[in-house]
Amino acid sequence: MSARAELDLGVYLVTDPVLCGDRGVAAVVAEAVAGGVGVVQLRDKHASDAEIVEQLAELADVIDGRATLLVNDRLEAAVEARRRGIRVDGVHLGQGDPAVERARGLLGADAVVGLTANTAAHLAALARLPRGIVDYLGVGAIRPTTTKADHPPAVGIAGFARFAAHAELPCVAIGGIRVTDVAALRDTGAAGVAVVSAICAAADPRAAAAEFVRAFAGRGATTPVGRGATKERIETTSPGLDTAPGRHDPREGGIPRVLSIAGSDPSGGAGIQADLKSISAVGGYGMAAITALTAQNTRGVRDVHVPPAAFLTAQLDALADDLAIDAVKLGMLANADVIRAVGDWLRRTRPPVVVLDPVMVSTSGHRLLDADAEQALRELLPLADLVTPNLAELAVLAGESPATDWAGVVAQAETVSAGFGVRVLAKGGHLGGDTAPDALVDAASATIVEFGGDRIATTSTHGTGCSLSSAIATLRVSRGDWEPAVAQARRWLRESIRHGGDLAVGGGHGPVHHFAGLWSRGGLVTAPTPAEVEAEWWAAIADVRAAIDGLPFIRALADGSLAAEPFRRYIEQDALYLRDYARVLAEAARLAPDSAAQGFWADSAHGCIVGELELHELRLAEASASPAGSAPSGSSPRHPDATTTAYLDHLLAAGARGEYAVLVAAVLPCFWLYTDLGERLAEGAFGEFARDPGHPYASWLATYADPAFAIATRRAIEIVTEAAAAASADVRERMLRAFRRSAEHELAFFGAPLGAQVPAGGAPNAARTVEGAMTA
Numbered sequence: 143m144s145a146r147a148e149l150d151l152g153v154y155l156v157t158d159p160v161l162c163g164d165r166g167v168a169a170v171v172a173e174a175v176a177g178g179v180g181v182v183q184l185r186d187k188h189a190s191d192a193e194i195v196e197q198l199a200e201l202a203d204v205i206d207g208r209a210t211l212l213v214n215d216r217l218e219a220a221v222e223a224r225r226r227g228i229r230v231d232g233v234h235l236g237q238g239d240p241a242v243e244r245a246r247g248l249l250g251a252d253a254v255v256g257l258t259a260n261t262a263a264h265l266a267a268l269a270r271l272p273r274g275i276v277d278y279l280g281v282g283a284i285r286p287t288t289t290k291a292d293h294p295p296a297v298g299i300a301g302f303a304r305f306a307a308h309a310e311l312p313c314v315a316i317g318g319i320r321v322t323d324v325a326a327l328r329d330t331g332a333a334g335v336a337v338v339s340a341i342c343a344a345a346d347p348r349a350a351a352a353e354f355v356r357a358f359a360g361r362g363a364t365t366p367v368g369r370g371a372t373k374e375r376i377e378t379t380s381p382g383l384d385t386a387p388g389r390h391d392p393r394e395g396g397i398p399r400v401l402s403i404a405g406s407d408p409s410g411g412a413g414i415q416a417d418l419k420s421i422s423a424v425g426g427y428g429m430a431a432i433t434a435l436t437a438q439n440t441r442g443v444r445d446v447h448v449p450p451a452a453f454l455t456a457q458l459d460a461l462a463d464d465l466a467i468d469a470v471k472l473g474m475l476a477n478a479d480v481i482r483a484v485g486d487w488l489r490r491t492r493p494p495v496v497v498l499d500p501v502m503v504s505t506s507g508h509r510l511l512d513a514d515a516e517q518a519l520r521e522l523l524p525l526a527d528l529v530t531p532n533l534a535e536l537a538v539l540a541g542e543s544p545a546t547d548w549a550g551v552v553a554q555a556e557t558v559s560a561g562f563g564v565r566v567l568a569k570g571g572h573l574g575g576d577t578a579p580d581a582l583v584d585a586a587s588a589t590i591v592e593f594g595g596d597r598i599a600t601t602s603t604h605g606t607g608c609s610l611s612s613a614i615a616t617l618r619v620s621r622g623d624w625e626p627a628v629a630q631a632r633r634w635l636r637e638s639i640r641h642g643g644d645l646a647v648g649g650g651h652g653p654v655h656h657f658a659g660l661w662s663r664g665g666l667v668t669a670p671t672p673a674e675v676e677a678e679w680w681a682a683i684a685d686v687r688a689a690i691d692g693l694p695f696i697r698a699l700a701d702g703s704l705a706a707e708p709f710r711r712y713i714e715q716d717a718l719y720l721r722d723y724a725r726v727l728a729e730a731a732r733l734a735p736d737s738a739a740q741g742f743w744a745d746s747a748h749g750c751i752v753g754e755l756e757l758h759e760l761r762l763a764e765a766s767a768s769p770a771g772s773a774p775s776g777s778s779p780r781h782p783d784a785t786t787t788a789y790l791d792h793l794l795a796a797g798a799r800g801e802y803a804v805l806v807a808a809v810l811p812c813f814w815l816y817t818d819l820g821e822r823l824a825e826g827a828f829g830e831f832a833r834d835p836g837h838p839y840a841s842w843l844a845t846y847a848d849p850a851f852a853i854a855t856r857r858a859i860e861i862v863t864e865a866a867a868a869a870s871a872d873v874r875e876r877m878l879r880a881f882r883r884s885a886e887h888e889l890a891f892f893g894a895p896l897g898a899q900v901p902a903g904g905a906p907n908a909a910r911t912v913e914g915a916m917t918a
Contacts (some may be wrong), residue, residue, distance in 0.1 A: 149210055149254055150180030151278055151314050151334030151355045156214070157184050161342035167197065170347045172204040177351025177622060177823075179341070181334070183234050185214035194219040195226070202229045210254060211808035213918065221248050232256070234280060237264065245274050254312075256280055260297060265308060280336060281305050283317020284327070298737065303330035334358070335512040338834035352622025398619035399425040399466055401493070402612055403458070403484060404473025405501075411653030412605030417471055417612040419656035424634055426616035431457040433484075434476045439606055440648025451479040458487045466841035469495035469615040472526070473608055477511070481518040488525045495618050498564075499611035522701045523562040528624065530611045531558075531855070532573040548573060552581050552590060560585035565624060568699035571597075571606070572639035582628050591625050593632055602642025602652040609654055610635050634659065639645065639838040665871055679863075679878060683811075683885040690815065690889050691828075695896045700828035702837050709839065715894065718782045719790060724750035726809060733802035739861050743806070746854065785894040789887035796880055803865045807877035810862045817855040818844025 155174050162170045162224050171182050184197055184207060189756030194216045202223075205211055210231045215221045233245055245255050251274075259268060259279045262296040268276065283296045293635050296317065297305065306313040312333030315403035319327070319335050327335055337354055344350035377569045400421045407413035414430040421428035433454055437445040461467065470493040475481045488496065500519055511519065516538070523539070525528060533551065537544040539562075540554040555568035563586065570579040575597065608630055619625035641658035670678065690696060695712070698704035734740035782790065796808040823832045824847035832843060845851075864882075866874050 146849070149277065151312060152335045152358045153177045153179045153502055154181040154183065154316075154318070154336040155340045155341055155351070156336050157182065157186070157690060158184055158338050158342045159189075161339055163343075168200045168204050172344055173202055173346070173348040174351040174361065175205055175209045176342050177348035178355035179209055181212060181352050182210045182211045183214050183336070186568075191216055191219040191222070192558075195223045195228070198223045198230050199226075202450075205229075212254060213845065216246050220496060224249070232277075234258070234746065242275050243271065254278075259309075260305065262308075265305075266812065268309075268311070278312040278314055278318050278333060279309055282315055282319075282336075284315050284323065285318025293506070299330065300748070302327065302332065304904065305843055306331045321353050321357050324354060328358055337831040341432045345625065348623060349621060352599045356622055358618075368907060373433050398468045398616045400469045400471060400612065400616045400619070401429045401431065401461060401467050402473065403433060403454075403475075404471070404499075404608065405436055405476070406432050407436060407605070409436055409439045409604075409648065409653070411440065412608045414524070415471060416605035417473065418607055420612040421608040421616045421675065423638070423656045423660060424613045424616050425620055425899050426469075426632065428465070428612075429461060431461065433480050434474055440652055442651035444649070446476065446883055448476045448480065451483040452529045454535055455483050455487060456478060458484075458491075462487075462491050467491075467493050469493065469497070469621045471612040471615040472496065472498040472522075473611070474501040475519065475522075475913045476515075478514040478518040481515060481522055481780050485518070485522045487527060488522075496528075497611050497615040497618070498523065498529045499607050500529060500531050502538055503532065509538075510582045520562070523558075523564050527566050527618075528565045528567060529558070529562075529612065530567040530569070530607065530614070532607060533739075536566070540691070548579055550852065555581065555583040556585055556590075559583050565626060567610075567742060569607075580628070580632060584624075591628075593629060595632065595636060598636065598639050600639055600642055601650075602639060602645070602654055604648075604651040604653045606635065606654060609638065612649055654843065656876065667871055669871075670867055670874075672860065672867045675863040675866045675874075676859055679881055680814075680864075682878060683882060686882075686885045686889050687815070687818070690892055693889075693893050693896075696819070697828065698896070699839060699843075700823060700832045702831055702839065704839070712895040713842075715783060715786045715891070719786050719891070720750045721795065722790045723809070723812065724748075726797050726805070729797040730802065730806050730809060733800065733805065735802065738807075742854075749854075783892050783894065785887075787864060789884075789891060792880075792883055801873075801876070803869050803873055804876050804880045806858075806862045806865060808880040808884045808895075810858055811857040811888050813851075813855040815885060815888050816846060817852050822848065832851045 155171065157167045157171065158701065159167055162909060167184070167186075169458055175182065177385055182201060184194065184198065185199060186194065189197065194213060198211070198213060202211055207229065211229065211741070212232050212234050213223075213230060214234050215236060217233050217235070220230050220233050223508070234256035235242055236258045242255055242257055246253070249255065254277050255275065255277045256278050257268070257280070259265065268279075281297070281302055284302060286296050299315075302315050313331070314334040314336050315323075315327045315332045316336035316338075319337055320340065324335050335354065335358060337351075341347050341350045368774055402414050402421070404417055404419035405413045407415050409418075410416070413436070417652070418428040418430060431454060433448070435447040435449070436443055470488070472484065474483060502516065502519065502521075503509055509516075518833060520539070529539075531539060534544050534550065536554050536558065540557045542554060543558075545551040545554055551568050551570055552777065555566040558564070560565045566583045566854060568581040569578070570581075578597045579593050580593045580595075583589075613631035613634055614624075614627050617630050618624060621627045621630065623769070628916060637659050638656050640653055641655040644658065645652060645655050647653055694706065695708065699709075709859075724747045727743050727750065731740050731743035731747060761771040793808055794804075796805045799805075820843070822828065823843055826833050829836060834840070837843065862877075866877050869877065
């Protein structure tokens with residue numbers, strides 16, 4: 143089959159020798175291909191053509207036909223490599239590189255030819271070419287990136303969508319792409335995403351590649367089958383479980399949906415209860431089909447009831463008929479009928495991932511299955527991807543006596559893996575000594591990955607096997623490969639074991655604390671919605687707002703009795719304030735986490751300078767020119783007074799700390815309090831004269847109620863409250879403190895022109911002389 147026919151653009155790696163570092167490009171490419179990338183483009187601007195040919199030879203060797211290999215720009219090197227018999231599938235050319243028609247002529251009809259394009263002129267030129275010259279377009283940059291200094295201006299996801307809508311060829315997005323961008327790009331019609339630094343610079347290129355593959359998998363993606371396995375394309379035809387025969391391909395994208403088929407433990411420490419907790423704790427959605435009901439506690443099992451196998455089949459069919467299942471964990475299967483019913487269901491439905499924790503031998507050494515059931519379980523093993531036996535169960539499966547040292551455990555795991563064609567997690571927890579190692583053994587790829595760890599001194603070990611196997615099944619879906627899934631599951635379980643004693647459950651071997659990490663790091667307080675934040679924060683400054691309403695300056699401004707001189711001082715200080723406030727808003731734009739917020743704060747900063755500040759300067763000139771508003775002889779030059787300086791110091795300090803959420807909370811009162819005051823003045827809340835066109839400050843009052851400013855304020859409130867709702871509890875508390883402090887500075891600012899005192903009961907945290915008093 144030709145390279146063009148095999149082309150899978152979904153996740154497309156562009157190499158960078160600097161980002162690959164000491165590992166080398168070939169090593170990173172090998173891991174990325176194992177993670178599922180479909181195209182590898184060799185890009186090395188500083189290598190000679192001869193060096194490029196040597197690199198292509200090395201990459202062709204490690205890729206071994208599992209991905210399409212292209213070279214960037216170097217047409218002559220590609221031609222020479224193919225002449226030498228090196229499998230190079232084609233080239234990707236820029237607008238300034240050799241003509242694509244020449245490339246097609248030199249490389250032939252079976253080669254892949256890609257072209258960079260990002261303007262209407264490029265599309266027009268492309269339309270003039272004969273059909274079949276170019277196979278796909280590389281479009282970007284999506285975001286600014288340092289890996290290609292001469293890239294054109296970033297087009298963003300929206301710009302890519304517009305371009306792709308007018309292109310007749312498949313479009314691959316490139317340039318600064320994050321994994322969080324992939325779904326949106328896929329939904330715009332992207333045929334693939336080209337990634338550089340997110341894979342080349344990753345500590346684990348395989349896991350990084352797999353993460354991008356999962357993100358793109360919604361259109362039927364190429365995903366890794368296992369260590370060293372070749373790839374095939376899986377087309378998703380229904381939301382159910384059907385995949386190509388023999389495939390175990392996690393249905394990726396979103397939260398892993400994991401089914402536990404196991405027994406029930408009413409004490410909550412093992413069985414489906416432990417499985418469901420484990421699945422949730424590591425980020426999955428748990429489902430359960432019950433194979434057996436037990437009467438047990440932390441001291442032991444008293445009785446077991448096994449429902450008919452037909453009823454288990456009915457449970458499983460009900461689930462499969464309606465729910466997508468990404469992974470299955472198998473636990474207690476009490477007899478041969480149950481085991482065969484599960485095997486029949488697995489063969490019919492082909493779940494993407496199957497992890498078997500064989501419940502065959504108790505911790506005291508008693509065989510739990512009769513000979514018929516043990517044989518049925520052996521027949522079930524080849525249907526699993528991973529089996530996680532304890533020490534005694536491993537020995538039974540290997541047909542040997544239990545191993546007495548770690549080397550013997552690993553050897554038995556190799557025997558089981560080779561004999562049943564399944565990966566084995568060998569566990570050393572039941573061996574003596576100060577360590578508790580595990581090993582992931584895969585005879586098919588001749589690999590053994592060992593995981594170390596000190597033994598944890600505890601009696602909270604009830605359900606550890608159930609918990610570990612279900613966590614691995616879940617994490618295999620989200621992490622994309624077995625090694626990172628096992629590593630993360632072990633890390634989580636060891637933390638849960640360490641904190642098991644905190645639960646103080648039962649008088650025997652207690653359960654592990656499945657949610658210890660989540661409770662300590664995530665907390666138990668439900669995060670508020672943005673609307674709840676808005677209501678709570680507004681209520682939190684009710685005293686400050688009431689104090690503002692009672693200020694002599696506000697009352698005199700409303701009834702028209704305010705003298706010209708304090709008004710002139712007020713707009714003079716406001717103008718001085720706005721200069722630095724614009725700088726603070728610009729810093730908020732710099733720190734903003736997304737383009738929408740960045741644009742809003744930048745526009746607001748610009749508006750301070752070219753809109754509000756110019757208006758202030760005009761009004762100030764008018765006030766100073768009038769006889770009543772003339773500055774006193776010998777008056778000081780225009781400098782921020784103590785109140786203005788204190789407010790600006792607070793805002794500038796918030797910006798200097800570089801914590802975006804706290805900074806935008808600090809700037810919000812200047813929007814919110816002014817809009818609220820302006821709207822109520824315009825509504826006559828401070829007296830009808832404030833609405834009279836003959837009011838001496840009518841034009842100024844009108845600016846307070848400007849509809850455009852009200853719209854901007856609403857957007858500011860939305861941005862800040864959304865940030866607060868998404869923040870951790872401690873960050874949200876710092877945001878509220880900054881918000882409250884700014885509100886108090888607003889109170890002082892309004893009071894300063896008339897030297898007002900803050901009412902003692904109105905704003906407790908601001909109860910001090912207003913003018914010049916707030917120096918924090």
